[in-house]
Amino acid sequence: MRHAPAPHEAAPLEALPYYGGVYPMSAAPAGPAVVLFENNGFLGSLPGVLRRLSRDGRVCGVYWNVEGDNRLSYAADGRVLVGLDAMFWDxxxxxxxxxxxxxxxxxxxxxxxxxxxxxAAAMTVVELVTGVRLTGEWLSGAHPYLTFQRPLATEPRLLTRS
Known part of the structure; x- marks a missing residue:
């Protein structure tokens, strides 16, 4: 059985560990919300992760990479409700x-x-939904972080009768 990762001491983004399948994610309170930030990561855009993070609330996120792959996501109460390609909004x-x-x-x-x-427009959606703005000041600061390894633990399957 896997347990939730424990937070590490605060560190700036450039000091986070990236080795041997370790995926760090900064985590810091922002008023009534929590900001999770992955530099060069995509775990927060996976439907299973979004479902778990939103189990008792709401999650809004944006992911993109240098090849133009991207996702604007919104999940609430354990369900992914929005998953859009932010580049092709039309x-x-x-x-x-x-x-x-x-x-x-x-x-x-x-x-x-x-x-x-x-x-920037996709990040505006996140700000409008959550009330939290990711700023350059936040990105340059030190924050506690979590580390993950793949594969991520999956949610337990519900048993159903046929």
Missing amino acids: EWTGDDVAVLEPELRAMTDLLAGDEDDWQ
């Missing part, structure tokens, strides 16, 4: 859009002025 349809309609409308309004600013 192709959004369906229930995903309705769940965050006012926040996503604000994002598309920003993108209508500059399509190349999709990362």
